[in-house]
Each structure stands twice: as structure tokens, then as C-alpha cells.
Amino acid sequence: MLGFLRPTVYAQLDPDRLAVRDVRTGRAYAARPVGAVLNGPARKVVRAGDDALTASAGRPLEIVNPFKHPRMLIADLSLGQQVLRKFLEKLYASSLMPRQPVLVLHPRVDPEGGFTGIEIRALHELGRGAGASRVLVWHGRELLQRELLSLQLGSGGKLLA
Numbered sequence: 130m131l132g133f134l135r136p137t138v139y140a141q142l143d144p145d146r147l148a149v150r151d152v153r154t155g156r157a158y159a160a161r162p163v164g165a166v167l168n169g170p171a172r173k174v175v176r177a178g179d180d181a182l183t184a185s186a187g188r189p190l191e192i193v194n195p196f197k198h199p200r201m202l203i204a205d206l207s208l209g210q211q212v213l214r215k216f217l218e219k220l221y222a223s224s225l226m227p228r229q230p231v232l233v234l235h236p237r238v239d240p241e242g243g244f245t246g247i248e249i250r251a252l253h254e255l256g257r258g259a260g261a262s263r264v265l266v267w268h269g270r271e272l273l274q275r276e277l278l279s280l281q282l283g284s285g286g287k288l289l290a
Contacts, residue, residue, distance in 0.1 A: 135262055136230040138217065139277050143237035144197040147178070149216045152233075152277040158219045164212040165190040174208060177215030202238050203251050210258030217259060229262035233277060236268060244268065249289045266290075 137152040148159035160178030167173045168191055176184040181192055195212055198204035217230070234256050240248070249266060256264030269286015276282050 135228075137233065137277060137280065138220070138230045138261075139233045139235065139272065140213070140216075140256075141235045141237050141271075142196060142202070144194065144202070146237075147196070147213070147216055149213075149220050151220060152274070156220060158216055160216075161194070162196045162209075162212055162216075163192055163194045164208055164215065166193050166208065172208065174211035174215060177212045178219060180219075201240070201248055202236050203248070203255060206251055206255060206258070209255050213255060213259035229260055231263045231265070231280070232256040232259070232261035233265045233267055233272065233280075233282075235272065236266070244289055252289070 139150045139152055141148045142162065145161060146159060147162035148157065150157040158178070161182075163177065163181045164174035165176040165181035165184040165188075167175050168189070174181075175190065184190060193205070193208055195205040195209035196202055203209050234252055236244075236252060244252075252266045253264045256266075265280070265282070266289040267282060267286055268289055272282060272286075282288060
């Protein structure tokens with residue numbers, strides 16, 4: 130029922146690409162999952178994706194990829210949340226950004242031995258910290274439009290709880 134009241138966003142994440150898509154409208158944004166970080170007492174992502182790469186010219190910004198680490202998908206949870214939030218803002222740039230979408234987060238990596246409980250929890254916290262009201266973490270094949278519209282995720286993968 131929650132999926133009918135709030136927008137649903139399908140986010141496919143790997144260290145080299147983050148793609149977000151509004152399931153109902155088809156509006157999408159995809160780019161490298163990097164952020165331009167303003168260093169200070171609290172590190173803040175000021176731009177993300179393609180904008181981050183051009184924002185650093187002439188400014189004391191650091192370009193970071195919070196999803197690039199040799200052992201796990203999330204290298205920096207706080208910066209990852211900020212980058213994902215910026216991608217969601219970019220997705221809804223031409224309209225008022227919907228509050229707290231349902232997020233179907235699909236990590237596109239296959240860690241040896243599977244995801245640990247800590248990694249699964251971090252993925253849920255990543256989505257929540259980016260503003261999602263509910264986070265479903267899916268591992269497996271790419272999901273079909275009808276599955277995403279109904280939030281009835283079929284076989285060929287599993288929900289990570």
C-alpha cells in the first residue's frame with residue numbers, strides 16, 4: 130500500500146555508476162557516483178554525479194566516490210547518503226522533490242560469500258539517510274517494471290533484510 134502513496138525509485142548502484150529511476154514516470158538520472166566534497170568540520174557534498182566533476186574547477190573541493198572500496202560497496206556511509214540524496218534531487222529537479230520515496234536499492238556487485246549483515250544494514254541506512262521512507266534492498270537480476278510498480282519482487286534474486 131505504501132508504494133501507491135509515495136513515489137517508488139529504483140536505484141542501481143555499483144562503484145562506477147549510480148542510476149536512479151522514478152518507476153511511475155520513467156524519469157531517470159545516471160552518472161558516476163562521485164561527490165564534490167567541501168572539507169571542513171563536517172564534510173559536505175555540494176555537487177554529485179557529472180556536476181561534481183565540473184564543480185571542482187577553481188574551488189577547494191575534493192572529488193570522492195563513497196562507493197569505491199576494495200572489500201565492500203560502501204566506503205563512506207555519510208558521504209554515500211549525501212551523494213544518493215543529490216541524485217534523488219537531480220531526478221526530481223524539474224518538480225517539487227517528493228518527500229520520502231520508497232527506494233528499491235539494487236547493489237550491482239556480487240561480493241564473495243554474499244553480503245554480510247553489516248553490509249545489508251549499511252545499505253538500508255544508506256537509503257534512509259538519503260531520505261527514503263522505506264528501503265528494499267534487492268540482490269539478483271534486474272527488476273521488471275511490473276515488479277517495481279507492484280513492489281512484488283519475483284524470483285531470480287532475493288530481498289536482503
